[in-house]
Amino acid sequence: MPASSELDPLPATVAALRAAGCVFAEEEARLLLAAAGAPAELAELVRRRAAGLPLEVLLGWAEFCGLRVAVEPGVFVPRRRTEFLVAQAVARVRPGSVVLDLCCGAGAVGMAIAAAVGRLELHAADIDPVAVRCAARNLASTGAQIYTGDLYDPLPPALQGRIEILAANAPYVPTAAIGLMPPEARDHEPRIALDGGPDGVEVHRRVAAGAPRWLAPGGALLIEAGQDQAEHTAAAMAAAGLVPSITRSEEWACAVVLGTLPPGEQDVGLP
Structure with a gap:
């Protein structure tokens, strides 16, 4: 029977983000999991986030006043x-x-x-x-x-x-x-x-x-x-x-x- 971590990638994703210093690691992990289409894509998103790329750039949007504001690399992320x-x-x-x-x-x-x-x-x-x-x-x-x-x-x-x-x-x-x-x-x-x-x-x-x-x-x-x-x-x-x-x-x-x-x-x- 597969280990629970193989069925649910959330714990390992949270751990990786926490190790990289992400304060809201669990929330970010859920967002990255929702954005990833495959395990390899998730691994790449986590790697890039751990390297310091803004979460919003990885997702392609930032939440602001209940809206999804599109952001792209090199753009100021709305706070x-x-x-x-x-x-x-x-x-x-x-x-x-x-x-x-x-x-x-x-x-x-x-x-x-x-x-x-x-x-x-x-x-x-x-x-x-x-x-x-x-x-x-x-x-x-x-x-x-x-x-x-x-x-x-x-x-x-x-x-x-x-x-x-x-x-x-x-x-x-x-x-x-x-x-x-x-x-x-x-x-x-x-x-x-x-x-x-x-x-x-x-x-x-x-x-x-x-x-x-x-x-x-x-x-x-x-x-x-x-x-x-x-x-x-x-x-x-x-x-x-x-x-x-x-x-x-x-x-x-x-x-x-x-x-x-x-x-x-x-x-x-x-x-």
Whole structure:
């Protein structure tokens, strides 16, 4: 009679993942077992995961706000803590709103907002062509317009002064801290999606400075930030003429900084 381990590969898979340092080894083992079509394929998936490849890349998707977001090699993997950013955005969106997912990566934020709210005029932009290609897959059913370029540079002029919700999960890891990140992030995700400059707020300052040109009067910029960075992000928004506020999540150890453009303060000057 075959040994139970021969009938059930789960224990050996869990053991291999635990030995490689995977914290959620049992959960990951079940997902890899579901994805593998044959024992040899499972062995290869486990080998690659043990070598540090992100689980989500091996699966081809990441779970986010109850959705399956397609990811591919070399793309920033959406983090569950960013669901807090989505929740803050959704609370302010109404059907038909003009929404921009800036630094969109795989498009997870825009995808989740659209799923929660329904009909939107959705736009998304990222500097990384690989991320934009992935976002195009995830946002195909939303009718979103997707752009490739640095922050606001690729946006059409006709969008100026129309955006009601501008959600940005911009890079905010301090440069010196990137080497301390888990290997699946520091070795397999693009540095441009992680590096927020010396204090982690460099990109936030650029996002805040450009936002008034694109926001509708009364529109809001929402940026995910680290708990110890939120005050600096709020200061950048204030310097740009936005009215800032901070909402913190102890559960996810992050914050969302909201900057509202007061009516009459729209900046429609040329770049």
